[in-house]
Amino acid sequence: KQWYQRRVREGWGKTATLKPRPTVTLFTTPLCGLCLEVEAAMELLQKKYHFTIEKVDVSMKGNKMWKRQYHYSLPVVHYNGEWLSRNGLKEEKLVRKLEEEGWEKTATRRPDL
Numbered sequence: 001k002q003w004y005q006r007r008v009r010e011g012w013g014k015t016a017t018l019k020p021r022p023t024v025t026l027f028t029t030p031l032c033g034l035c036l037e038v039e040a041a042m043e044l045l046q047k048k049y050h051f052t053i054e055k056v057d058v059s060m061k062g063n064k065m066w067k068r069q070y071h072y073s074l075p076v077v078h079y080n081g082e083w084l085s086r087n088g089l090k091e092e093k094l095v096r097k098l099e100e101e102g103w104e105k106t107a108t109r110r111p112d113l
């Protein structure tokens with residue numbers, strides 16, 4: 001019982017509140033060569049900054065809205081639901097966004113500030 005009271009008094013076992021990783025969404029089609037290059041570049045950056053990559057195939061049935069919007073601009077990249085770039089990946093923009101939000105290289109999760 002004493003060890004438990006000591007843990008509570010000293011705050012042992014408290015966990016930091018962590019925010020989820022940022023999500024980078026890639027809008028693509030299966031026949032898009034530039035999309036494959038962008039995906040490869042994103043995977044390399046993902047190893048350094050640990051964000052989540054989500055792919056949206058605009059040629060699929062349920063994605064008609066995205067196809068109408070982005071068909072002639074693929075690949076399109078969103079960062080946490082907001083437009084970041086089209087017709088390719090602007091790596092500098094993505095890195096700047098990640099670093100502005102406190103996601104530094106090799107960080108696993110961003111602590112709540």
